[in-house]
Amino acid sequence: MLGSGLVLAEELPPPPTEVAAIADATLYLELLVNQMPKTELVAVQQRAGRLYLNSEVLRTAGVSLPGNPQGELALDAIAGLHADYDSQNQRLHLQVPPAWLPDQQVGERNLYSATEARSSFGALFNYDLYLNDSDDAGSYLAAWNELRLFDSWGTFSSTGQWRQAFNGAPSGETHQGFLRYDTSWRFTDEQRLLTYEAGDLVTGALPWSSSVRVGGLRLSRDFAIRPDLVTYPLPAFAGEAAVPTSLDLFINGYKASTSELQPGPYTLTNVPFINGAGEAVVVTTDALGRQVSTTLPFYVTSSLLQKGLVDYSMSAGSLRRDYGVRDFAYGPGVASASLRYGVSDSFTLESHAESAESLMLGGLGGNMRLGNLGVLNAALAQSQFEGDNGHQVALGYQYNSQRIGFSYQRLQRYGSYADLTRVDSQDLQLSQRSEQVTFSLNLNQYGNIGAGYFDVRAGDGTRTRLLNFSYSKPMWGSSSLYLSANRELGDSQWAVQAQLVIPFDLHGTLAMALERSQQGERLQRVNYSRAVPVGGGVGYNLGYAAGSERDAYRQADVTWRLQSVQLQAGVYGSSGEMTRWADASGSLVWMDAGLFAANRIDDAFVLVSTDGYADVPVRYENQEVGRTDAGGHLLVPYSSGYYRGKYEIDPMDLPPDILATEVEQRVAVRRGSGYLLEFPLRRVLAASVELVDANRQVLTLGSHVTHVETGSQAVVGWDGLVYLENLAPHNSLQVELAGGGQCRVAFDLPEAQGSIPLIGPLECK
Structure with missing residues (x-):
């Protein structure tokens, strides 16, 4: 009987598996795809030991099956998919190829989020008063000025100069009295990235064309409105992650970013702060610590446009005559247009056209990235001027890397080629040819070597060829050594210079130089200077030069920068020919029913208001720039248009019953205008x-x-x-x-x- 029992046991069927132990059941399980959990429980059908899942559940989980099958699917029948049912934790683990999962875009193509630029109604008056007194040429006073009005409708600007000679100075050589330079109105459409201009302006141009001054209208694409926008193509690093992975990006040996990846294909689009050739290393690390390192060379250049981007400028008006000599002098009507289009991330198309009554010009060119070997540029232009034809050919190549920089540019004109610069200047002759080659080599701690060759054949046939060599090397501390030699070919003499610069932490910078000119004259120079502190203060410059064939040259000047004005005075020259000068520059701003004085404002500015509370510290980009005046205002004169700057106030010195509801704001200001930035303060009755x-x-x-x-x-x-x-x-x-x-x-x-x-x-x- 015992033996029979053993035989009977061997004939029994095998025990049921974990899945087969439960038949025809609906299981509500936590779903994990390539070790990544999904948020909701899913219904899994179990029949006859097999697991079934609806195709819509898989699509919701981000799994794209080949062939896109529909309805209920048996998981063990899908090739490439592995399913594992964890009954103890009530989980369903799916492992699929990474290509079945959604693509991931890691990183941002923009530097930071876009910010709406602002402008308040106001007026600005820039001035620069310059007094010059020479021993041999008398004295004169020049006063440059700029008047600006601005609001949401745009910016109106007018510039000019008043000049008066006295004390024996010859008055007939230069214009006396007031001379107008430019008067214009500009409006920017931030949504369309367009700028509209009317009045005196400069036409747009490409590297192989020319610009002219006109009085008229201009419409142009303006990418400067969006400093967060990167317009040139950036490298993209693609790959696949089978499981949750950490990704580190190294650019030229420096860690650029760290990202967390979900399973699936990915594209890394972080902005690399580099121009030229570089090397990226992508390191992925999974949950078990296993690392995979991939090296990817790339080339970045700002001379290209991203695919699909368009940059253009169109101008029409009358040519400006005798600029800087006469107030209102305009010539014949002209038109000019330039266009750049990103055909692909490797090729940017360029075109340019000009027209006048006596001129027709058209040209076509482009920039092409040669993989990681640099950028090739070429352009061909054809012109017809007063019945004569001519054409221009431009060709160039650039390559830059951490160690080597090389550039070659050649411009050749044939026949009677002409452009708008000749329409109103019959005697002007364009150069026949220009050629330049530059080379630089970075030797790291051993310094930098540079060389250049320049060859220009003027319109009258004369030829100028220059050769230049330079070497610079950092020395001890922050000091540096600079050597240079240049020569005009055809001349037997070299001009050489050796300069040693020694900065002092507290008192200034000392520079000593030895020079020999092409005429063989030897010159020794010594210069000692101290820069003006950014927040205001005193700076100075002292110089002395002595040569074998000239009198000793001396110069000295001092600069005193206040919050409301910058004052300068100095003297320079040699014995018997000394020149003394003085300068005062600054701005007057009318805004918020008040008049404020500040240093010269070249672009945008912000007027900070603290609701009438005085002596409140104000910081710009984490640096204290001053305190509010008796009316609770402080003008911050240095700000770039459309840059999102950070402005702060420090309420610690305010009385305890004064409450500041906001102490930090970020704001971008339209180019050439100002904005009233208010920090509300109120007294708390407590x-x-x-x-x-x-x-x-x-x-x-x-x-x-x-x-x-x-x-x-x-x-x-x-x-x-x-x-x-x-x-x-x-x-x-x-x-x-x-x-x-x-x-x-x-x-x-x-x-x-x-x-x-x-x-x-x-x-x-």
Whole structure:
């Protein structure tokens, strides 16, 4: 019988598996795809030991199956998919190829988020007064000025100069009195990245074309409106992650970013702060610590446009004549247009056209990235001027890396080629040819070597060829050595220079130089200078030069920068030919019904207002730039248009009863305009009140206090003290005692300001 029992046991079927133990059931399981959990439980059908899942559930989980099957699917029948049912933790683990999962874009193509630029109504007057007095040429006074009006409708600007000679100075050589330079209006459409201009302006141009001054209209694409936008193509590093992975990006050996990846294909698009050739190393690390390192070379150049981007400029008007000599002088009508289009991330198309009554010009060119080997540029232009034809050919190549820089540019003109610069200047001759080659080599701690060759054949046939070599090397501390040699070919003499610069941490910078000119003259120079501190102060410059064939040359000047003006004075020259000069420059701004003085404002500015509170410290980009005046204003003159700057106030010196609801703001200002940035400050009517009962004992800790007039509530603290805000001159309090019962008390707020008063003890009845 025992033997029979053994035989019978061997004939039994195998025990059921974990999945087969439960038949025809609906399981609600946590779904994990390539070790990444999904948020919701999913319904899994189990029949005859097989697991079934609806195709819509897989699509919701981000799994794209080949062939896109529909309906209920048997998981074990899908090739490439592995399913594992964890009954103990009620989980369903799916492992799929990474290509079935969604693509991931890691990183941002923009430097930071776009910010709406602002402008307030106001006026600005820039001035620069310059007085010059020479021993041999008399004296003169020149006053340059710029008037600006700005608001949401744009910016109106007009520039000019007033000049007056006296003290024996010849008055017929230069214009006397007032001379107008430019008058224009500009408006920027930030949504369309367009700038509209009217008045005196400069036409747009490409590297192989020319610009001219006209009085007229201009429409142009303006990418400067969006400093966060990167317009040139950036490298993209692609790959796949089978499981959750950490990704580190190294650019030229420096860690650029760290990202967390979900399973699936990914594209890394972080902005590399580099121009030229580089090397990226992508390191992925999974949950078990396994690392995979991939090296990817790339080439970045700002001369290209991203695919699909368009940059253009169109101008029309009358040519400006005798600029800087006459106020209003305009010539024939002309038109000019330039266009750049990103055909692909490797090729940018360029075109340019010009027209006048006597001129027609058209040209086509482009920039092409040669993989990681640099950028090739070429252009061909054809012109017809007064019946004569001509053409221009431009060709160039650039390559830059951490160690090597090389550039070659050649421009050749044939026949009677002409452009708008010749329309109103018949005697002007364009150069026949220009060629330049530059080379640089970075030797790291051993310095930098540079070389250049320049060859220009002028319109009259004369030829100039220059050869230049340079070497620079950092020395001890922050000092540096600079050597240079240049020569005009055809001349047997070299001009050489050796300069040693030694900065001092507190007192300035010393520079010593030895020179020999092409004429063989030897010259020794010594210069000692101290830069003006950014926040204001005094800077100076002292120089002395002595040569074998000239009198000793001396110069000295001092600069005093105040918050409202910059003053300068100096002297230079040799014995008997000394020149003395003085300069005062700054700006006057009318805004918020007030007049404010500041240093010269070349672009945008911000007027900070603190609601009339004086002596409040103001910081710009974490640096203190001054304190508000008696009217609660401070003008911050240095700000780049459309840059999102950070402005802060420090309320620590304000009286305790003054509340600052906002102490930091980021704002971008339209180019050439100003903005009134308000930091609201208000006085808080508050007091600390000591409450006692009829026995002069402090009220119980934790009693609830209600301010009858406003309904605000507070709690009695230690020693019967309660702090109350938003009080009125006369106040009533109702108290719910912690031990039960109620009482009331009334009091008047003292008129004293600057501190929070302590009132009491008050008897609560």
